[in-house]
Amino acid sequence: MIHKYKLNGYNLCLDVHSGAVHVLDDIAYDVLDCCDENMTEQVPERVFQKLGQTYGREELEETYAALYELYQAGQLFSKDDYEQFADLMTRAPIKSMCLNISHDCNLRCEYCFAAKGDFGQGRCLMPLETAKKAIDFLIAHSGSRHHLEVDFFGGEPLMNFDVVKQTVEYARSIEKEHNKLFRFTITTNGLLLDDEKTAFINKEMNNVVMSLDGRKEVNDKLRVTPNGKGCYDIIVPKFQKLVASRGDKDYYIRGTFTTFSKDFTADVMHMKELGFEQLSIEPVVSDPKLDYSIKEDDLPRVFQEYERLAKTLIEMRKRGEYFNFFHFMIDLDQGPCAIKRLRGCGCGNEYVAVTPQGDIYPCHQFVGEEAYKMGNLHDGTFDNDMKLRFARANVYSKENCKNCWAKFYCSGGCNANNYQYEGDILKSHKVGCELEKKRLECAIMIKAALADQETDQPMDCDSGDCFAECR
């Protein structure tokens, strides 16, 4: 299977099952239209019939030969032989946990998937004893995994910061005896950040995700305090201070765009102007009936904006300016292995969420869905059948993913979104899929553009002589 497309002056082809990415000149792009999984050494007559009036015979033969060479090398129409690995991880231990340390929040963001902080379960904080039991549970279920991840999440985790600190101390105190290494992260709205919390986060958290939607008017429209005031002026200086003292540790400034902010390139640029470089802005995931939702009708405009953002990133890199956009990050050589790509986030199998009451769910987005409660820390229950069901949710068990060109990049999408908006964890969330595919197309195009820059070979596919310098 291949995926070929044109974007920003580049003719691109992804060979899905080898992962090869090819940049083609116009003739190669056109000849590829005449090829399929059954290429032969001899040029098929249809190539001349279809393209003989546009290109010379010798040129067509030469181009076809180059494509055939890739086919022979397993980099074009390569075979899908991954299904044999689909159930490889069904016995995987649990290694990652979203710890909902607070089901309370000091903001009332309009679009919050957690029902404005309490997940529809009433406002409460996780007691330390529950947090400790969660750490014990993770260690006990982690088998031979060495790296264990805990994300302090909410609600707003800083509202229960003493428990955050004590939980980290507890985990650190027992990790060595169990031959584990905890990696902590925290996701915060920043309102309660102060010097002490900032210092602790920068010391202990491998990653910190700070919520900001970009421009003040965009952020303050939906990210509001209980009395309806925007939070931009309070949080931005605190985030700047945290990042300034963070050194080279990971962080993300993470925003949400809605149908009200489809010009989100301006928000990304605003974050950059504020001094942040690690940026993520994501589409709101919500019921299409809600006024701020990204709906199918919005997709053409959002696609246009992703292209605009991609071109902006390229231009800035060319000027020596840097920012990183989370959804355009792609490592074409050393990204995750194919085994990981078959099942993605691992929710319900390698990854679980725990609530203040000690309830266990497949992930933070399932919290409150009674049918998906997997167990409870206090009564020791855990539904291994449900774990197995999630373990088997992979790109081959999802009908729409099996033959999708993007399957090894999104890895079957978000099971929670699938359930919430399509009614089944195995049915792909259509809007989410379309957005993901567009981001991938942009991410691959950026690689082509930056490779162009590195080799100082400007491409002009319209001239039909893209690679003259490479002869």
Next chain:
Amino acid sequence: MKATKHIKTLNNANLKESAAKGGCGECQASCQSACKTSCTVANQKCERE
């Protein structure tokens, strides 16, 4: 990167190779990185690299 007159290949195309030696499970869960609401796996790092 490999380039011929008509085609430039940007990477080593080692996905199949990664299946043979992959699956150690030590890498980060993708939802723990920055997203929490959407899914991108291809931007995760391999723990062995």
